[in-house]
Amino acid sequence: MAEAIELRNITKRFGGNTILHGINLDIAAGSVTVILGPSGSGKSTLLRCINHLEKLDGGTIRVGEQLVGYHQKGSALYELNSKQAAAQRAEIGMVFQQFNLFPHRTVLQNIIDAPMRVKKQSRQQAVLKARSLLQQVGLASREDAWPSELSGGQQQRVAIARALAMDPGVMLFDEPTSALDPELVGEVLLVIKKLAHSGITMVIVTHEVGFAREVADNIVFMEEGKIVAAGPTQAVLDDRENIRVRNFLSTVL
Numbered sequence: 001m002a003e004a005i006e007l008r009n010i011t012k013r014f015g016g017n018t019i020l021h022g023i024n025l026d027i028a029a030g031s032v033t034v035i036l037g038p039s040g041s042g043k044s045t046l047l048r049c050i051n052h053l054e055k056l057d058g059g060t061i062r063v064g065e066q067l068v069g070y071h072q073k074g075s076a077l078y079e080l081n082s083k084q085a086a087a088q089r090a091e092i093g094m095v096f097q098q099f100n101l102f103p104h105r106t107v108l109q110n111i112i113d114a115p116m117r118v119k120k121q122s123r124q125q126a127v128l129k130a131r132s133l134l135q136q137v138g139l140a141s142r143e144d145a146w147p148s149e150l151s152g153g154q155q156q157r158v159a160i161a162r163a164l165a166m167d168p169g170v171m172l173f174d175e176p177t178s179a180l181d182p183e184l185v186g187e188v189l190l191v192i193k194k195l196a197h198s199g200i201t202m203v204i205v206t207h208e209v210g211f212a213r214e215v216a217d218n219i220v221f222m223e224e225g226k227i228v229a230a231g232p233t234q235a236v237l238d239d240r241e242n243i244r245v246r247n248f249l250s251t252v253l
Contacts, residue, residue: 004027004028004029004030004031004063004064004169004170004201005025005026005027005050005061005062005063005170005201005203006025006026006027006061006062007023007024007025007026007046007050007059007060007061008024008059008060008061009022009023009024009058009059009060010022010023010024010046010049010056010058010059010060010061011023011056011057011058011059012042012045012046012049012054012056012057012225013057018225019042019045019225020042020045020046020049020225021224021225021226022058022059022226023042023046023059023225023226023227024227025220025227025230027201027203027218028201028217029064029169029201030197030199030200030201031201031202031217031218032196032197032202032204032215032216032217032218033202033203033204033216033217033218033219033220034203034204034205034206034211034212034215034216034218034219034220034233035047035203035204035205035206035219035220035221035222036206036207036209036212036219036220036221036222036248037221037222037223037248038223038248041222041223041224041225042222042224042225042226043205043222044174044175044205046222047094047172047174047203047205048174049061050063050068050092050170050172050203051068051088051089051092051094051172052068052069052080052085052088052089053089053094055069055079056069060077063091063092063169063170064169066088066091068088069085069088071084086118087118090114090118090119090166090168091166091168091169091170092168092169092170092171092172093163093164093166093168093170093171093172093200094163094171094172094173094174095156095159095160095163095171095172095173095174095176096159096174096176097174097175097176097178097179098179099147099152099155099156099158099159099179100159101147101155101158101159101162102147103146103147103148105147106143106144106145106146107134107139107142107143107144107145107146107147107150107158108127108130108131108134108143108144110147110158110162111126111130111133111134111158111161111162111165112126112127112129112130112165114162114165114166115129115130115165115166118166119166126165129165130143130161130165131143133161133164133165134158134161136161136164136191136194137157137158137160137161137191138157138187138191139154139157139158139161142154142158151184152179152180152181152184153180153184153185153187153188154187156176156177156179156180156188157187157188157191160176160188160191160192160195164195168200169200169201170200170201170202170203171195171200171201171202171203172202172203172204173192173202173203173204173205173206174205175205175206175207176188176192176204176206177189177206177208178206178207185208189208189211192204192211192215193211193214193215196215204216207252209237209249209252212233212237213233213234213237216233217232217233218230218231218232218233218236219231219232219233219236219237221236221242221244221245221248223244223248228242228244228245229242229244229245237249
């Protein structure tokens with residue numbers, strides 16, 4: 001299976017603190033990878049590096065054949081300009097902890113904006129796709145609603161539809177349920193479960209271990225900016241030898 005995402009020796013610093021220490025990781029096309037680990041372990045930073053929301057201090061990331069955030073001449077790397085980076089980012093869908101919907105636009109307007117502006121789709125094309133996606137996330141009747149009229153779970157489902165409207169090959173989810181009330185978590189996880197194995201490569205940062213066990217092909221466990229375990233889901237979660245993983249699981253289960 002081809003690698004959809006290839007990370008080589010990824011280093012990231014904020015001020016004097018090194019947040020990511022030489023991360024190496026291959027993620028196969030069409031697979032679902034869940035990143036687990038305690039708070040502050042670098043999970044969200046790693047995700048933000050994959051679509052160049054954070055600049056690297058060392059290493060390279062490729063999504064498919066493309067070098068993320070840079071172009072290469074000989075052995076030298078040159079950072080893409082903001083327009084080039086934005087075009088590249090359009091191929092990588094991202095769903096954040098906070099839903100980031102435009103409050104002054106309806107649900108439908110939130111979804112059709114980027115396909116029309118970035119991908120130059122006609123309004124008719126964009127609306128057809130948006131309605132199909134709203135059906136997919138269980139919100140077909142809410143296209144004219146304002147974000148303020150929706151629950152947190154509904155807003156997050158709109159955010160997922162908005163990311164999918166760009167037809168990304170890769171979807172990144174950064175703790176998509178952490179800002180939700182507990183009773184709303186299930187509806188969002190259900191939508192993500194339906195997406196799993198749809199052909200989109202998915203990388204999900206979450207603390208929902210039961211969900212990870214159900215949908216992930218592979219688990220990556222991070223601690224202090226390093227990968228301390230990675231592999232098939234069952235092998236990582238059921239490994240009795242890895243004390244750090246076991247200690248983490250005992251605090252979240």
